[in-house]
Amino acid sequence: MTATAAIQLTGIAKAFGPVHAIRSASLTIAQGEIHALMGENGAGKSTLMRVLAGMFTPDAGTAAVEGRDVTGWDTKAAIAAGVGMVHQHFMLVPTLTVAENVMLGREMTSGWSLDRAGAEAAVRALCERTGLVVDPARLVADLSVGEAQRVEILKVLFRGARILILDEPTAVLSPPEVQELWRVLRTLRANGGTVVLITHKLDEVIDISDTITVMRAGETVGRMSTAGTTPADIARAMVGREVALAKRVRSGVVTPTRASPRLEVRDLCVGSNTRTHAVDRVSFAVQAGEIFGIAGVEGNGQTELIEALAGLRRCESGSVQLDGQELSGCTVSERIDRGLAHIPEDRQERGLVLDYSLADNLILGRQHRYASTFALDRVRVASNATTQIAAFDIRPPDGTLPAGALSGGNQQKIVIARELGGAEWPAVILAAQPTRGVDVGAIEFIHARLRAARDAGAAVVLVSADLGEVIALSTRVAVMYGGRIVTIVDGDAATAATLGSWMTGAARAEGS
Amino acid sequence: MSDRATRWDEALLPPAIALAIAMVVGDVLILAFGQAPGHVFGMLLEGTWGNAYGFGQTLYKATTLICTGLAVAIPLRAGLFNIGAESQLAAGGFAAGVAGILLPAWLPWPIGALVCVLAAAVGGGAIGAVPGALKARFGASEVIVTIMLNFIVLAFLNWIVAAKLHAPDSLHTVEIASGAVPRFADVSSAFRGSAANLTLALALSLAAACWWYLFRTRGGYELRAVGLQPGAAENGGVVLGRTWFRALVLGGALAGVGGVNYVLGYKHYYEEGFGAGTGYMGIAVALVGRNHPAGIILASLLFATLSQGGLAVNAIVPKQMMEILQAVVILAVAVSVPEVQRLLRASTKAAA
Numbered sequence: 001m002t003a004t005a006a007i008q009l010t011g012i013a014k015a016f017g018p019v020h021a022i023r024s025a026s027l028t029i030a031q032g033e034i035h036a037l038m039g040e041n042g043a044g045k046s047t048l049m050r051v052l053a054g055m056f057t058p059d060a061g062t063a064a065v066e067g068r069d070v071t072g073w074d075t076k077a078a079i080a081a082g083v084g085m086v087h088q089h090f091m092l093v094p095t096l097t098v099a100e101n102v103m104l105g106r107e108m109t110s111g112w113s114l115d116r117a118g119a120e121a122a123v124r125a126l127c128e129r130t131g132l133v134v135d136p137a138r139l140v141a142d143l144s145v146g147e148a149q150r151v152e153i154l155k156v157l158f159r160g161a162r163i164l165i166l167d168e169p170t171a172v173l174s175p176p177e178v179q180e181l182w183r184v185l186r187t188l189r190a191n192g193g194t195v196v197l198i199t200h201k202l203d204e205v206i207d208i209s210d211t212i213t214v215m216r217a218g219e220t221v222g223r224m225s226t227a228g229t230t231p232a233d234i235a236r237a238m239v240g241r242e243v244a245l246a247k248r249v250r251s252g253v254v255t256p257t258r259a260s261p262r263l264e265v266r267d268l269c270v271g272s273n274t275r276t277h278a279v280d281r282v283s284f285a286v287q288a289g290e291i292f293g294i295a296g297v298e299g300n301g302q303t304e305l306i307e308a309l310a311g312l313r314r315c316e317s318g319s320v321q322l323d324g325q326e327l328s329g330c331t332v333s334e335r336i337d338r339g340l341a342h343i344p345e346d347r348q349e350r351g352l353v354l355d356y357s358l359a360d361n362l363i364l365g366r367q368h369r370y371a372s373t374f375a376l377d378r379v380r381v382a383s384n385a386t387t388q389i390a391a392f393d394i395r396p397p398d399g400t401l402p403a404g405a406l407s408g409g410n411q412q413k414i415v416i417a418r419e420l421g422g423a424e425w426p427a428v429i430l431a432a433q434p435t436r437g438v439d440v441g442a443i444e445f446i447h448a449r450l451r452a453a454r455d456a457g458a459a460v461v462l463v464s465a466d467l468g469e470v471i472a473l474s475t476r477v478a479v480m481y482g483g484r485i486v487t488i489v490d491g492d493a494a495t496a497a498t499l500g501s502w503m504t505g506a507a508r509a510e511g512s
Numbered sequence: 513m514s515d516r517a518t519r520w521d522e523a524l525l526p527p528a529i530a531l532a533i534a535m536v537v538g539d540v541l542i543l544a545f546g547q548a549p550g551h552v553f554g555m556l557l558e559g560t561w562g563n564a565y566g567f568g569q570t571l572y573k574a575t576t577l578i579c580t581g582l583a584v585a586i587p588l589r590a591g592l593f594n595i596g597a598e599s600q601l602a603a604g605g606f607a608a609g610v611a612g613i614l615l616p617a618w619l620p621w622p623i624g625a626l627v628c629v630l631a632a633a634v635g636g637g638a639i640g641a642v643p644g645a646l647k648a649r650f651g652a653s654e655v656i657v658t659i660m661l662n663f664i665v666l667a668f669l670n671w672i673v674a675a676k677l678h679a680p681d682s683l684h685t686v687e688i689a690s691g692a693v694p695r696f697a698d699v700s701s702a703f704r705g706s707a708a709n710l711t712l713a714l715a716l717s718l719a720a721a722c723w724w725y726l727f728r729t730r731g732g733y734e735l736r737a738v739g740l741q742p743g744a745a746e747n748g749g750v751v752l753g754r755t756w757f758r759a760l761v762l763g764g765a766l767a768g769v770g771g772v773n774y775v776l777g778y779k780h781y782y783e784e785g786f787g788a789g790t791g792y793m794g795i796a797v798a799l800v801g802r803n804h805p806a807g808i809i810l811a812s813l814l815f816a817t818l819s820q821g822g823l824a825v826n827a828i829v830p831k832q833m834m835e836i837l838q839a840v841v842i843l844a845v846a847v848s849v850p851e852v853q854r855l856l857r858a859s860t861k862a863a864a
Contacts, residue, residue, distance in 0.1 A: 312746060333749030342747065349743040356737065364737065364748035371730035378728075 004067035006031045006163055006194040007052065012061035014047055021047040023218040025061070029163075029211070034185055034195045036205040036226070039215035040238055040409060040439025045198045046088075048215070049165050052196075053085040054078035065163065084161030086152045088168045094141035098151050099123045101140055102158050126154060131187045145299060146177035153184070164188065165196045170204060171436075171465060174297040175500035182208050200238075200439070202231040203468065214238055239441040260324055261285035262459035263309075263428045268318035270301075270308040278304040280483035281318070286428070286459035291450065293474025293491065294463045295499050301483035302463045303345060306432045309461070310342040311335045312350075322428055336365050339427030341419035343434050345463070347408075351415040354404030358394065359385035361403045362418050392417040393445070409442030420449055425456040432463045447473060467496050481505050523807065527800050530844035531814070537840045538833070545829045552825050556834075559824020560817045566824060568696055568706025572773065573816035574809075575708070576601070576787075578715040579770030580794025581801055581808040582722050583636075583763040587654070588803050589726060590759035591739035596643065596658030597767040598791025599665035600636040604768020605775045606669050607635025609782030610677075612688025612775070624690030629714065629772055636768015637761045639665055644760030648753030654760065662791075670784050677782075684783035693776040709777030718766060719805040726805075735759055767791060796842040814841075 007029040014022045022044040029035045039045045050056045052063060054075040062071045065081055073081075092101050099120040108115040108122065123136040132150045134143070140151060149169060156164060170178050185195050185208060199205060205212055206226060214222040214237040222237040263286040272278035279301045286292040296302055307313035309320060311332040320327040322338055330338070344350035352361050362385050363370050370377050370384075385399035392413045394406070403414055412434070420426065431450060435443040450473060454460050464470050470477055474491040479502040487502050539549040559566045580597040587594040611631035615624050643657035679686045693710045697703040726732040737745035738755045746752055774786045797815060801807030815838060822834030 310747065331749065331751065332746065336749055344747055346743070349741065350747045351744060353737045353741045353744045355740045360733065364744065367730050367733055367748070375724075375728045376730055376733060 004031075005029060005064075006033075006066060007196070008064040008067075009048070009052065010062050010064075012048060012051055012058045012063065014044075014051060014056055014058050020218055022051075022058075025215065025218065025220045027213055027220060028223070029194060029196060031066075031194055032189055032192050033210040034189055034197060034208055036197045036199060036209035036212045037215065038200060038202075038205060038212055038234060038238060040200065040407070040441075043215040043238075043439075044218040045215055046167055049085060049167065049196065049198060052078070053083055053165060055085075079159050079161070082160055082162040083165070084156030084159060084163070085165040086149070086156055086167065086169065088171065090148050090152055092140045092148060092151060094139070096140060097136065098134055098138055098140060098143070098154075099136035101151055102126075102136070102155050104155075106159060123154065123158070126158060129191075130154075130157060131184050132157075145172045145297070146174070146180070149173070149181070150184075162192070163194045163196070165198070167198045168200075169197070170199065170201065172298050174503045175467060175496055176504055177297075178204070200437075201466070202234055202440075205234065206231060216240060235440045239439060262288050262323055263461065264319075264321045265309070266319045266321075268305070268308065268320065269316040270304045270313055271316055272301075272304050277316075278483050279308065282480075282483075282485050283318075284478060284485060284488065286461060288457045288459055289454055290475040291454050291460040291462055291473050291491075293470035293477040293494075294461065294480055294485075295467055295470045295477055295494075295503060296463075296480035297503050298465055300480045300503075302480050303432070304483075305480070306342075306345070306430050306461070306463055309430055310340070310344075333365070333368070339424070341426035341429045341458075343412075343415055343419055343429070343431045345432035345436065347411055347415050352403045352411055355402055357385075357400050358389065358403055358406075358414060359399035361414050362388050362399075364418065366418070366422075388417040388421050391421060407439070409438045412438050412442060412446065416446055416449055420453055425453055425458050427458060429453055429458050429460045430463075431460060433465060434462070435464070435466065435469060443469075467499060470494075471496065471499070479503055523802050523804065526848035527802070527807075527811070527841075527845055529848065530800065530841050533844045534837050534840040538837050541833050541836065542829060545833075547828050552829055555825045555828070556817075556821035560821045564700070564702035565704070565706045566820060568703040568708035570813070570816045570820045571696075571712055572707040572709070572778070573790075573819055574812040575712045575715045575773045575777075576770045576790045577793060577797050577812035577815055578719055578809055579773070580767050580791050581797030581812055582719060582794075582805065583640075583767035583770070583791075584794045584798035585801065585803040585805070585808055586722060586726075586735075586766065587759045587763040588798055589739045590735045590755055591742065592647070592654045592756060592759055594640070594643075594658055594760060594763045595655055595795065596639060596661050596764070596791075597770075597794040598787055598789070599658075599662040600639045600764040600767035601770045601787045601791045602669055603639045603665055603771075604632035604636035604765075605771025605786060606673075606782050607768065608632040608691070608772050608775045609685050609688060612691040612780075613686060615688070615690040617689040619690040621690065621692060621694070624688075625693050625772075625776055628688070628691035628776055629769060632768045632772050632775075633765040634768070636771070637765035640760045640762070640764020640767070641757070644757035644764075647760070648757045654756075666785075673782065673784055679781070684779070684781045687780045688776070691776050692780050693772070695777065707778040709773070711773040711777045714769065714772070716809065718769065719809055722766070723805040731758070767794065793838075796838070796845075800841060800845045 005028050007027060009025060009027040012022055012025045025044060025048050037045050047056065051058050054073045054077060057072045062069060064070060065083060070081065102123050103119045108119045120136040127133060132154055134147050134150045140148060169181060173181065188195060197209060209226045212224050212226055212234060213220055214234060216238060266283050268279055268282045269277055270279035282305060294302055304313060308315050311330060315328050322340060327335060348354060353364065359381050363381055370381050382399060389397045389399060394410050394413045394417065403411055434446050450460055462470060462473055471494050476488055476491055477494040477499065478485045478488045479499055481503060542549045542552045560570045561567055580601055583597040583600060584594050608628040608631050611628045612624065615627060639661060642661055643654040646652035646657050647654045673685060674683060677685045695709040697706060726736060734745060734750045735755055737748065738750055738752055742752055775782050793815060797808055797811045801811035818834045818838050822831030
């Protein structure tokens, strides 16, 4: 490389209290490339990029942008220098239009008033130049998730960013929307822009990036050219050992002897905070020994469906039966006692009490089994922790540590151990995003556990934003769109292409 | 369990810093009055811990504070801000007083006191049940409800005492017939004149019981989980509304028992306004004590010392200076303890 690198980070370290988020990270990104920053959850990817974007000051190391030393700058300076970050969570004002959101903080004025027409024209011109198609006059509240993300990118570009950092941009997108995003990023690259993509999805990286830097435990451990590498190589670098990537193995054994399904949902309607029918007349049945996958773009009712099944959300109408017994009207606790296990989609909010110890978290939902009138049986709580920590390889193996101190993958293992690690297999397992934000090694482990539960005769409902995961694990796959199950296909017949068109609502069932 | 002694330093640091800041501010104030800080603080200590009377008064004041501190801390552990300790304290004292008046005089004092203490717990608990039920049923903000209830309950008690129950030419009830609790002065004459009484032992046992409940029982496990992460607690089969209700009733009952200190231990009658801000001071005690029963005992002693010490130094600096010091401690702790930051975060999130 003869030209100056767009970004040169050298020996960056950053600690938050006793936690070393980054120990020693170095990163070189050339002008005009799409660079993927990969790593397990908690490897320090986001922290490193926030140092670059001026949100954190590093404890050690230097940062240079286009040859200029910028160590310890602030966000304002970063934006002025053309470095812009698109965050995982959108920061848009829903009641303003696209153009108003884009110019927020850099309002165009004519005299005393805002120049709305001028802003719209400017945003429209930017849209055309970059290929980010969205109507500047529309309200943000009316946009789809994919469109909202485009507005976020427009916002950053409007401020003159030439170096664009995207933090897990595909988490909320359907496959066609991902392709659309890739097209936009390639256009940016063609116009001389530099893109840094934070992700942990291997196939995406192979698709879009030119160069890859892998982080592990706060250090940059490898830099490779995408053309000369394979997913297995990247996975090995991320985890530090060989891993089996999720492959479709077998569609599961449906036990034909069992006459009735373990879980049967009939005409279920569930409301959400914003809609009356977030789940709209959904019916399905899951047999013993079956993994029932539910695919769909996030926000199409999957969350509400699972929460209703778990007893966390009120059903408006319909019935849910577990082994032939009606569940509606049962409390969460009663459902757990009947053999319903729930791996919630947000482990930090719903799955774990982060300030509680590992041992205390491992009994959450089963605390009544460890309690006498006047005390919890601390000896049994501790011995349960010892057993589960060993069986599920939770690290570090110390039951007294607070759960919040563990990595994402190990936190998820606590939840899995609690829900699946009991003396008896659960009857029905609700697994919502069971591998979200979890490293490759833990994904492999979690998939194996779900398959083992299936083989032991449990009925598993799997909701995942990762289409590959749904296809790899499921006996049958349903697609949710607009609160309804729009199709159910056999797992062996499911492909990203066919499911993708159902997920966007492009395909429709005949006769409806 | 998770609340281990290994995090002592982390727990004690903010109050220690707060105290240090208060000392500095105190020095400046004392200098402004033209006095030597060392001399004034020496007098303060002499007047509180240096002689039996002052010590007894300090213990007496600490007794009520332990109860109101616990009354704030238990709901706070469940994520609720109980501002109602002031009226719960009054209701407890009133219930104890009424029970003591109604009891026959021949009843031995331990039995009478037990009945009165139970009455106090029921009285305070009933006031705590109101915000508890409204929060559980309708999601009503416990902050608003407890503040408003303070006005209603105190006004009602004032009215009922003034209109129906007062002894002639006074604003207090007649003396209780049974249930009066022995004072320390009855045992050792050195404590003569001080109001310290056996209620202190009750308050200390309640603190110990609260610790056991919070950290050793299923109820406490669930209550703390609700405070730390309601979503996860709910997913763990805990019914949020029921836990909120339980926490506020328990808090009210604890504050109510605090009323016993005055009514059974000191004056032997219920008097309008006897709480004199002790309920509100419970908020400060809970925060400085980091919602931990042991911390609450220490914080109660601290605030009782400052309050009693204000009287001891009143001859050379105004006792209001000690109130300023208390306020400085509260402010310094308020900005530094995680519980407050968590509450502030939660309330801004709710507002957004």
